[in-house]
Amino acid sequence: MPSEEQMRAAVQAYIDNYNAENLDGIVALFAADAQVEDPMGTPMKIGHAELREFFAVGIAAGARLHLDGSIRAVSNFAAFPFHVTLEWDGVQTRIDVIDTFEFDENGKVARMRAFFGAGNQSTVTGD
Secondary structure, three states: EEEEHHHHHHHHHHHHHOOOOOOOHHHHEEEEEEEEEEOOOOEEEEEHHHHHHHHHHHHOOEEEEEEEEOEEEEEEEEEEEEEEEEEEEEEEEEEEEEEEEEEOOOOEEEEEEEEOOOOEEEEEOOO
16 A cells, blocks of 8 residues: 555646646556546546546646645545646636545555536636
8 A cells, every 4th residue: 555655746746747748647647447537427537548538638728737735645545635727618717626546555546536516617817
C-alpha cells in the first residue's frame, strides 16, 4: 500500500503533468485497468486507452488545474480540492472540483472520481 507521502506526490504529479500537457505522464499514474468517473454520473472511462482519449480532450481545451487546499491522504485514498480553468463554448470558465483517487497495492490510481456539478461552474472575468 502506498504511503501518505507517495499518494500526495501522485496527486501533485497528476496536476503537474496535466498542466504540462504530458499525456504519457498522466496515464502512467493510473493502473492499466483504472476506472475514471469524471464527473460523477457520467460513463466510466476504463483503461489506459480510454483515459488517454479523455484527458486529451481537456488538454486540447486548454484546461489547467489549480490546487485549492491540502491533499488529504489516508489508507489507500487521496482527496483534493482544486479548480479547472478552460475555455468552454468560447467563454473562460472556472470549475471547482473535488477529486478522489483510490490507489492499488502498487501505488497506481485504480479509481478516480470527480465531484462537481453545474453549480460549481462560473465565468472567469478579469483583465
